[in-house]
Amino acid sequence: MAQEQKSPPPPPADEKPEAAKLMGGTHFETSRVPQYAATLVVDILHLIYGFGIAWSAIALPVLIDSGGSGDFGGNGTVNGTDNGTSVDSGDSSDQKLTITLEQGSWLAAVLYISAVPPMVIFSYICERFGRKMCGYLIGIPYVLSAVLMAFASSFAVIQVSRALLGIGSSGIFVLAPLYVAETVEDAIRGRLGAFVTLMRNVGILLTYLLGTFLTYKQFEYVSIIPPVLFVVSWYWMPESPMFLLRQNKVAEAEKALRWLRGGRADVLGELDKMQASLAAMKSEGARSATLRDLFATRGSRKAFFIGLLMSCNQQLCGFFGVVSYTFMIFGEASPVLKDWSNVIVGAMLVIGIAVSMMIYDKIRRKVLLLLSNFIMISTLLTLSVYFYLKHHGHDVSQFGWLPLTAMSGYVLGYSAGVAALPIVILTEIFSPKIRNIALTTNGMFTWFIIFLVTKTFPMMTEEIGFHGACWFYMAWCFLGVFVIIRILPETRNRSLESILNELEYGKKKLNKTSSQNVAAFDEFPTLTNNEKKENL
Template sequence: MEQATRRSDIRQYVAAIAANLLSFIFGIFMGWTAMMLPDLLSSDTPLQGGPITKEDVSWLASIMCLSSIPAAPLFSCISEKFGRKPVGYMVGLFYLVTGLMVALSDTVEILYVSRVILGCATSGTFVFTPLYVSEIAEDRTRGPLGTILATMVNIGTLYAFVIGATLRYYTVAWLCVLPSIIFLLVLFWIPETPGHLLRQNRHQEAKQALQWLRGKRADIIPELETTKNIMKKMESSKAASFKDLVTSKGAFRAFYIILALATNQQLCGLTAVTSYTVLIFQESGSNLSPDTSTIVVGLMSLVGSVLASILCSHFRRKTLLLFGNVFLAVSLVALGFYFYFKHLGQDVSSIGWVPVTSLSVYVLVFNLSFSSLPLVITSEIFSPHLLGKALSINGPYTALLAFLVGKFFINLSSAVGTHGSFWIYAVFCVLGSIFIIVVLPETKDCPLQTTLDKLSGTKSKFSAEAERLTYEAVRSSKNSSV
C-alpha cells in the first residue's frame, strides 16, 4: 500500500513539474525585466536608438500585464473545448516567439511587441498550469503540487538573475529561448487530464490517463467512479456560464474570496518589487552591489517557495496567509523607514543592510504564503466546471492590478516618496489580514465536494464519501511517513 501511494505521488509530481516548466519560463522573463532594464537605461545600451527613458521602463515592466487581460478568456475557452494540453502547446510557442524577438531585435519597439506577446503567454500559463495540476492531483497532494508553480517561477527568476549578472544582453536572450523548446518536447509525453477526458466522454482514455498518473498497479476504480459521479451531477445541471459565478450562492462566495485574495496578493507591491529590484537597490545605495543583492533576493524567493511546498502539508492555509501578511507589512515598513531617513538626508550607511534584508524577508515570506496559496485555494473552492470560468476572470483582474502597481510605481514614488509607496503597500497587507481572519474558510485536507457544500450551505451524498476517502488517504500518508 505504502509503495503504491509513493509511486502515485511520484507520477503526480513528475506531471506537475513538467506542466510547470511554463511557470519556470514565466519566471525567467520576470527576472529578465529586473536585470535587463538597467542595461537598457545605461549609455552602453544594446539598442540602436540609445538608452530608453523611464517612461519606457514603466511600460516595459507593466505592458505584459495589460495584454494578458483579453487573452485569459480565450485560453479558458480553448481549454474547455479542446483540452488542457493544446493550451500548453500554444503558450509554449508564445514564449518561444517572445524569446526569439528579444534575441533578434535591437529596437525598443520590437521589445514592446515582445512584451505584449509575453503577456498573452503569461495569461495562458495561469490558465493552463493550475487547471492541469488540480485535475491530476489527489485531494491529499493538491496543496503540495499547487506550490510547485511558485517554486518553478522562482527557479526561473533566479536563473535569469544569475545569467543576467554574469553574461551579456544577447547571450541572456538566447538562454531564455531554450526552455521553451524543452517544454514543447516534454508536454508531448505527459497525459491529458482525466477530468477533461471524462467531460468529453472519452472514458477509456480517461482511465488510461488516470492509471498513468497513479501507477500501473494502483486501484483507480474508486477514484474514477467518484469522479464520474461528480461529472454526472454536473451534466444533469445546465452548462456552466459566467452568470453562475454570481447567481449561485456557493460560487459567488468562492468568487469574491479569490478576488479579495488577488487584491491582497498584488497590492502588497509584488510587481513593483520584482520588476524594479535592481533599480531599488541602485537607489538605496546599499553596501552590496545591486546585482549581488538581487541574486540574494532571488535565492530567498526560491527558499520560500521550497519551504511552502513543505509547510503547505502541515499548516492551515489561513495560518500561512496571515503569517505572510504580518511579515510582509513589517518588511515593507522597515524598508520604508530606510528610504524615509535617506530622503531626509540622514547618513544611512550604518544600516545599509536594511534594503537587502527587508526585501529578502519580503520575498521569502511572500513565497511562503501568497505566491501559490491563492491558486491552491482557488482550485479547492470551485467545482471543475466553474474553475476555468473563475480563472478566466481572476487572471485578468490580477493582471490589471499588477499593471497598475508596476506602471505607476515610479509615479507613486515621485508623488509620496519611495518610502510612502512601501508604507501604502503595508496598509493593504493589514487589510488583507482582517479579511483572512473574518471571511476566508479553511480548505486544507478538505475534499472538494465537502468545500463546495459548505460554501453553498448544502450537504450531498458524494460529500460524505469524499470525506471518507480523503481521511483514509491522509491517514495512510501519515502512517507511511512515521
C-alpha cells in the first residue's frame, strides 16, 4: 500500500525571525534592498575619495600665494573672487596660511603617491582577516585625515592629512570591487559594480558644490561627516559569505547570505555553488599566485601588457590633472559662468557615468572605448586651439564660454568609457588564479601614473602652456585608440575561456583552428535512416 505523501516540514521557527532581526525587525522575502544597502555603504569610501580628488580645485586657489600670477590662477581666490575662504587658526587675528604653486602641486599629488605601497598590505589584510576588518582599517585613516584637515594651520599638517587620505584610498580599490562581487546576485552585479565610479563622481560634484557656498573651514568640517558615517554604517554590514566559507564558518556564511538576500529561505543552493567554487579553486592548487605567474604564459603576459596600456590611456588622457586644477582653466571662463563652472563639470561627470551604466552591457566594450577617446580628442583639440590663440595674443573674449563647453564634453567623453571600462576589462582578461595579483600590480602602477599627471600638470602648463598639455594628453588618447583597435580583445558577452584562448593563441589562429574543426566534422559520413536502423 502506497504511503501518503507528506509535504516537506516547514523551516525551523527561528530562521525567519533571525533574518528579520538582522534587518532591524522587518522581513523582506524577496527584496534586493540589503544588497543595494551593502553596496551603498562600501561605496561611501569612493564618495570620500571623490572629495579628495576635487579638494585641490577648491582649496588651492585659497591657499596659493597671490604672488604666482600668470595665465592660470595665482590670485589666491576661488575663480577669481574673494569669498572670504581664508585658512585661519580659528581666532580673531585672521592669520592666513599661504603656499606656493609648487607646494600646492604636492598637496594635490601626495594623495596618489601615498596610495602605492599600502595596496599590497590592504590586499593581504582583506584575504587574511576579512573584508570587514579591511573596511575598518580603511575608515581609520579617512577619519584621521578629515579631522586633521579641519584643524590644520600649517602646510605640514595638510600634507599629512592628504597622505592619510591616500592610504585609505589605496584600500578601497582592493575592498570595494571584491565585497560587491561576493555579496550581490549575478543579475545586478554589473550595475552595482559600476556604482563605484558613480559614487566617486558624486563626491567630486558635492565638493565643487559645497566649495561654491561654504568657506574653506566650513567645507573641512563638513568633510568629517562621510568617513564617520561609513564607520558607523559598516558595523551593520555582514562579512562576505565567500570569506566566511573559506574560514569554514558555514553557519555564519548562511546567516550573512540570508541577510543579503532579504531573508529568503532559498539560499542553500547559492551557498552550495559558492562551496563548489571554493573546492574547484583548491583543486587547482593552494599556492598563491606570484609575480612570476603573470609572465608564465603568452596569454598572461599579453593581458598584463594590455592592462598597463589601458591604465595609461585612462590616466594619461589628463583627467586627474584637469579636475584637480579646474581653477587654472576656468580663470579664463566668462564672468557669468565661472562661479558655477566647477559645478557644471561635476554634474557632467555624474550624468556621463549614470548614462554609461545603462549601456555598458548593451554596446561592445571596444566601441564605447573608441567613442570615449574620440570625444576626448575632439574636446582637447578645441581647448588647445583656444588657449594657443590666447597665448599668442589673439582676442578670444567672445569665446569665453568655450573652455566650459569643451571641458563638459571632455568629462562626458571620459565617463562614457575610459573612466570605468578598463577595470571591468581587467577582471575579464585574467584567469581567476592570477586576477588578484594582476589587479593589485596594475593598481599600484595606476596610482603612480595619477601621481605623475597631478604633480606635473602645473609645471607642464607653465613650461609649454595649457595648449601644449592638451596636445600631450591627445597623443595618449591616440595611443589608446591604437591599442583598442589592434590589441584589445572584445570581452562583452564572451566566456572567460574564449577570451583567455584568444590572448594565448591569437584571434587568427583560433579562427583557423575553428574552421579546421568544422571541416573535419563535415567529413564524417552522414548515415541514412536505414543505416541508423541497421546499427541499432
